[in-house]
Amino acid sequence: MLTKxxxxxxxLVTEGGVVCDVGTDHAYLPAELLRQNRCPRAVVTDIHAGPLEAARRTLTETGVLARAELLLCDGLEQVLPEGITDVVVAGMGGETIVHILENCPWRAQVHLILQPMTKLPVLRQWLAKNGFDWTEQVVSEGGKFYVVLDVRSAAAPQPLTLLEQEVGRIDWQEPCASAYASWKLKRFQKLAQQLKQAGVPEYSLWESLVEETAAKLGRNPR
Ligand SMILES: C[S@@+](CC[C@H](N)C(=O)[O-])C[C@H]1O[C@@H](n2cnc3c(N)ncnc32)[C@H](O)[C@@H]1O
Structure with missing residues (x-):
């Protein structure tokens, strides 16, 4: 069973599609998709040999190794795009995800499912600048929030607002996303206060973010 x-x-992976899981480690996600026959085939990559061996073990134990291709490489470097419908890059920093996408010439041809652990604003800025559109969902597990981006090449990319850059393109009515935004609001309030006390002029930017986030949540910003 997969974690939340x-x-x-x-x-989010296309039913009947071919998934490529980048930085797969134990290959839990592709193993489950293959086991359930949600995907007929999967490609898995990892930059390190140890995790790729762990992936081989999981796929063998699940009885789906014959339907998987394992590649030791940086990101999607050795992956042939033919047939691939979905690329998942999960559990890595936002900057690493940007690096992986920057080096993939066919990134706009597939459905991207991205789950950054850090530097989310950096990833969102890059996606907006490079012609992608997306929605985000938030899950909570073990007292932590995780954000998943459902990304496609955009017909007409939308400009990224500061609120979207810092909180995300979330559904503000959804309870977990709303709890995440409340948590972000507290961080913005603290940062604005610290910057103001230190005399850093950018504090006003964070104050406006506090106002906007609070307004979206229907709260008092103070
Ligand atoms: C924390 S694990 C995440 C595993 C799994 N994707 C998940 O979300 O649970 C990160 C994995 O990404 C791999 N990795 C890091 N940078 C990578 C890159 N540039 N290309 C491919 N794999 C990478 C690491 O070796 C590690 O196995």
Missing amino acids: RLAACAA
Whole structure:
């Protein structure tokens, strides 16, 4: 059984499609998709040999190794795009995800499912600048929030607002996303206060973010 974080990523993969899981580690996500016959085939990559061996073990134990291709490489470097419908990049920093996408010439041809652990604003800025559109969902597990981005090449990309850059393109009515936004609001309030006390002029930017986030949540910003 997948963790809530990986289950949220898996649920977005195209039914009957071919998934490529980048930085697969134990290959839990592709193994489950193959086991359920949600995908007929999967490609898995990892930059390190140890995790790729762990992936081989999981796929063998699940009885789906014959339907998987394992590649030791940086990101999607050695992956042939033919047939691939969905690329999942989960459990890595936002900057690493940007690096992986930057080096993939066919990134706009597939459905991207991205689950960054850090530097989310960096990833969102890059996606907006490079012609992608997306929605985000939030799951909570073990007292932590995880954000999953459902990304496609955009017909007409939308400009990224500061609120979207810092909180995300979330459904503000959804309870977990709303709890995440409340948590972000507290962080913005603290940061604005610290910057103001230190005399850093950018504090006003964070104050406006506090106002906007609070307004979206229907709260008092103070
Ligand atoms: C924390 S694990 C995440 C595993 C799984 N994707 C998940 O979300 O549970 C990160 C994995 O990404 C791999 N990794 C890091 N940078 C990578 C890159 N540039 N290309 C491919 N794999 C990478 C690491 O070796 C590690 O196995």
